Amino acid sequence: MRYIISGKNIDVTEGLKTAVYEKIGKLERYFTPDTEVHVTMSTEKDRQKIEVTIPVKGNIIRAEQVSSDLYVSIDLVEEIIERQLRKYKNKIIDNKQAASNFNQKYMNDEYDEDDTIKIVKVKKFAIKPMDPEEACVQMELLGHSFFVFRNSQTDEVNVVYKRKGNTYGLIEPEY
Secondary structure, three states: OEEEEEEEOOOOOHHHHHHHHHHHHHHHHHEOOOOEEEEEEEEEOOEEEEEEEEEEOOEEEEEEEEEOOHHHHHHHHHHHHHHHHHHHHHHHHHHOOOHHHEOHHHHHOOOOOOOOOOOOOOOOOOOOEEOHHHHHHHHHHHOOOEEEEEEOOOOOEEEEEEEOOOEEEEEOOOO
């Protein structure tokens, strides 16, 4: 795998790089050698965060972990990605989406994890046109962490969502 390691508000030391190569390197058995792994480390007060993104054909495998120790975060993020890979392997094979990026041995291995997605509830609702600020208010009134609405300015379906720090995000379609 090819590593692209960067830091925000932190100097990426050789020790951190070595820890990434050792821990994230455990994932090499799943991927072909030319697969890129984007690793971003950041620090903010007492929070040490690592984000790992692995773009593969048709999908993005991504995980992030925050703790008070960056080395602990590196350990945890590797476990998260490995669990994701085991869980979604059959879906990758069925859809032939990203099989070319994965090691053949991984694709042939069997895992016991239940990988079925079960939709247990379906909601239908009318989408009324509103502006993003009004959608945020509606989301707060409902007590949800996201809200789907038709943007009255663009006439597109958008999603607003609640972020950390009592801020909001807006997702707009891109064609």
